[in-house]
Amino acid sequence: MSVDEKLLSRHRQDIIQRYIEVTADDLPLSCPMPSMSLWNAHPKVSIPLDHGGEARCPYCSTLYHFKGELPKPHH
Numbered sequence: 001m002s003v004d005e006k007l008l009s010r011h012r013q014d015i016i017q018r019y020i021e022v023t024a025d026d027l028p029l030s031c032p033m034p035s036m037s038l039w040n041a042h043p044k045v046s047i048p049l050d051h052g053g054e055a056r057c058p059y060c061s062t063l064y065h066f067k068g069e070l071p072k073p074h075h
Contacts, residue, residue, distance in 0.1 A: 018060070021067040022049075029064060031057040 022029055029047040032038075042059040049055050053066035 018062045019065065020062060021065050023067050024071055027071070029055075031060065031062055031064070 020033070026033070027049075029049060030044050031047050032041045032044065045057065045059060047055045047057060047064055049064065049066050049070060053070050054063065056063050
């Protein structure tokens with residue numbers, strides 16, 4: 001495998017890894033999530049899922065997608 005093919009493969013893997021489906025068990029959502037490696041972590045940031053159940057981390061661009069129906073907000 002050439003160097004370019006390795007870089008492309010790594011880039012594809014990064015894209016796949018940057019889409020995460022979350023459930024009510026993951027709320028309140030923050031990035032990085034507890035299961036992520038600390039070696040490449042950025043500052044912890046809250047991720048609101050206000051817009052159709054999807055949100056992107058402003059640091060690492062991970063796209064979080066809520067799987068199922070979003071819980072109703074408490075009043």
